[in-house]
Amino acid sequence: MINKSDMLQDIERVLVSEEEIHARIREVGAQIAEDYRGKCPILVGVLKGVVPFFAEMANAISIPVQEDFMCITSFEGGTESTGKLTFRKDIDHDIEGRHVLILEDIIDSGSTLKMICEMFRERKPASIKICTLLDKPTGRKVDLKPDYTCFTVPPAFVVGFGLDYEDYYRNLPFVGVLKPSVYQDQES
Ligand code: IMP
Ligand code: MG
Secondary structure (H helix, E strand, O other), rough: OOOOHHHHHHHHEEEOOOOHHHHHHHHHHHHHHHHHOOOOOEEEEOOOOOHHHHHHHHHHOOOOOOOEEEEEOOOOOOOOOOOOOOOEOOOOOOOOOEEEEEEEEEEEOOOOHHHHHHHOOOOOOEEEEEEEEOOOOOOOOOOOOOOOOEEEOOOOEEEOOOOOHHHHHHOHHHHEEEHHHHHHHHHH
16 A cells, blocks of 8 residues: 555665766766767657656756657556557657657666657657666567666666656655555555
């Protein structure tokens, strides 16, 4: 059961601290700025989990960029990817001839980003790259490698810094492993 008065009680352990997140985003942001200098990329955030990461990463990229968002969900409340993708909102920009950098909270099976990349490719952008806060390579079901990864995480269900379980825990300032007891009751 989700503890509605104390989020910390539902966290088994902290995987990535607030300080580590901020430092790593600054580092990757500087690399992106260097790689894209003179290219004015469009940063595309995949809602909703990307919100805190997007805001901080955009600030860490010290070159001109444009910003856009799309919304696709692959989970229906649980902790395992259903493989069923629900497409809720497309981006507003025309990306033909543009450099697109997709920002995502976590890559698990890879299906969400694979589908987004395939859809974007038909629009003939100059390039498409992926930047993720977290990569969970053990969950991969399709061939997909992010171009920029802030942290690689083990096969556990994690929450915080945008990542949710049933839309809760997004506002934790760190990334932590959710106690299995929180979702085992719900999913059995
Ligand atoms: P994929 O299509 O399996 O790569 O799923 C990616 C999406 O699943 C992410 O954008 C997250 O929204 C969600 N997801 C995958 N693993 C986790 C996790 O450990 N915690 C919270 N959300 C997750
Ligand atoms: Mg997501």
